[in-house]
Amino acid sequence: MPLNRARILLIVGGGIAAYKSLDLVRRLRERGASVRAVMTSASAQFVTPLSMASLTGNQVHDDLFSLTDEAQMGHIELSRDADLIIIAPATADLLAKVAQGLANDLASTLLLATDTKVLAAPSMNLRMWLHPATQRNVAQLKTDGVAFVGPDDGEMACGEYGPGRMAEPLAIVAAALELLKAPTKLPLPAGLKRAPGPLTGHRVLVTSGPTHEPIDPVRYIANRSSGKQGHAIALAAAQAGAEVVLVSGPVSIPDPEGVQTLHVETARDMLAAVESALPADIFISTAAVADWRPAEVAASKVKKTATGSVPSFAMTENPDILASIAHRQVGRPKLVVGFAAETGNVLTYAQDKLARKACDLIVANDVSLESDVAGGVMGGSQNKVHLISSDGVETWPILDKDEVARRLVARCAELLMSPNLKAAP
Ligand SMILES: Cc1cc2nc3c(=O)[nH]c(=O)nc-3n(C[C@H](O)[C@H](O)[C@H](O)COP(=O)(O)O)c2cc1C
Numbered sequence: 001m002p003l004n005r006a007r008i009l010l011i012v013g014g015g016i017a018a019y020k021s022l023d024l025v026r027r028l029r030e031r032g033a034s035v036r037a038v039m040t041s042a043s044a045q046f047v048t049p050l051s052m053a054s055l056t057g058n059q060v061h062d063d064l065f066s067l068t069d070e071a072q073m074g075h076i077e078l079s080r081d082a083d084l085i086i087i088a089p090a091t092a093d094l095l096a097k098v099a100q101g102l103a104n105d106l107a108s109t110l111l112l113a114t115d116t117k118v119l120a121a122p123s124m125n126l127r128m129w130l131h132p133a134t135q136r137n138v139a140q141l142k143t144d145g146v147a148f149v150g151p152d153d154g155e156m157a158c159g160e161y162g163p164g165r166m167a168e169p170l171a172i173v174a175a176a177l178e179l180l181k182a183p184t185k186l187p188l189p190a191g192l193k194r195a196p197g198p199l200t201g202h203r204v205l206v207t208s209g210p211t212h213e214p215i216d217p218v219r220y221i222a223n224r225s226s227g228k229q230g231h232a233i234a235l236a237a238a239q240a241g242a243e244v245v246l247v248s249g250p251v252s253i254p255d256p257e258g259v260q261t262l263h264v265e266t267a268r269d270m271l272a273a274v275e276s277a278l279p280a281d282i283f284i285s286t287a288a289v290a291d292w293r294p295a296e297v298a299a300s301k302v303k304k305t306a307t308g309s310v311p312s313f314a315m316t317e318n319p320d321i322l323a324s325i326a327h328r329q330v331g332r333p334k335l336v337v338g339f340a341a342e343t344g345n346v347l348t349y350a351q352d353k354l355a356r357k358a359c360d361l362i363v364a365n366d367v368s369l370e371s372d373v374a375g376g377v378m379g380g381s382q383n384k385v386h387l388i389s390s391d392g393v394e395t396w397p398i399l400d401k402d403e404v405a406r407r408l409v410a411r412c413a414e415l416l417m418s419p420n421l422k423a424a425p
Helices: 018-030 049-056 067-072 075-080 092-100 106-113 126-130 132-143 169-180 228-239 267-277 321-326 346-356 401-417
Strands: 007-012 034-039 084-090 118-122 152-155 161-165 203-208 243-248 260-263 282-285 292-294 315-317 335-342 361-366 385-389 392-395
Touching: 007 018, 007 106, 018 034, 018 049, 018 084, 018 169, 034 049, 034 106, 067 075, 075 106, 084 092, 084 106, 084 169, 092 106, 092 118, 092 132, 118 169, 126 132, 126 161, 203 228, 203 267, 228 243, 228 282, 228 401, 243 267, 260 267, 267 321, 282 321, 282 401, 321 335, 335 346, 335 401, 346 361, 346 385, 361 401, 385 401
Parallel strands: 007 034, 007 084, 084 118, 203 243, 203 282, 243 260, 282 335, 335 361
Antiparallel strands: 152 161, 292 315, 361 385, 385 392
């Protein structure tokens, strides 16, 4: 995931380097990341929650037992609703607490309850850092999957010289960027079971959102897909007990909870991610994949000319992800579901797509502005869909996308059990 869409939860410990966490917020935000901060009570001795709130543009959380916070965004949600957690400065005390699994304030409770990757930037006096207890804690945290940046060598506030200075904000940003390249949601811990559901024991692969097809380093061709429907389907499948992989184009909504989300930009990236995530029992292709892309991507920004001549771009066809998965001779998911977003002749096009793409089911919707869904389907929270299969057409009423997702997942679970389901095209 690029930094400009990342949601960072910053945990600020009570160390002398806490002032640098203000600069870290600035560096993250100028790169487009959104930042929420949690401050330990000791950190408020070094920087004020007001400065942190002003720089993050968000309320600062510091109290585990805050009725208001718990009502607005509970501590569990706060711990999970982030793409990356950064502890900066990570004090000796915080490292010890997390290594031991203590949870006696908001910061340590969040760190124990999270399913998100953690990056720690330690900062302390060099004797504290070199103390065997701290080194034991750091080794334990590394084993537990916590990533570290720094500490650097340098002159301490106390006058000594050696390791213990917090890494510079830009080095922390670089380490965050590196971590965000891979999925940052941790797998379910062994022994943690989901409530059983109709899809327990099955693997579901979902695509969602638009794709971005670059023209030059700053421009791309995209569409209005928000990812709301695809993400809702991935979440509903996880809630139905499935192991779910979501391949998402660029969207501004959070990754669904309990779902492994792979972030991609282009149609070709999406196909590669889908193929890497196979095998699956069910493939639901919700993404609005660009049909074409510019044949050549300019290496530098295409400039206006003095004569006012307008550039023209040759286009080339993108891979057809749905058809390529549905036509697989080996490893075809048992159930392949496609979406058909049309602006006219919805049913005719969808029936044609069902046959052409060798799907088991097409979910068709009218995404024209004239559709009877208030506010439109693309980007909106409601949808009106028709289910098209070899059995015929079934039209559902206007429903919230979450409800469409739940019903569709329930239908997929039924179809998966159906003896008539074909295993290959
Ligand atoms: C002036 C001063 C500076 C401190 N600097 C650090 C520091 O850089 N690193 C550290 O681990 N602890 C430092 N401490 C100790 C922590 O503030 C103390 O362990 C506190 O309990 C940490 O709480 P927290 O981990 O909940 O933020 C400092 C204490 C004082 C009084």
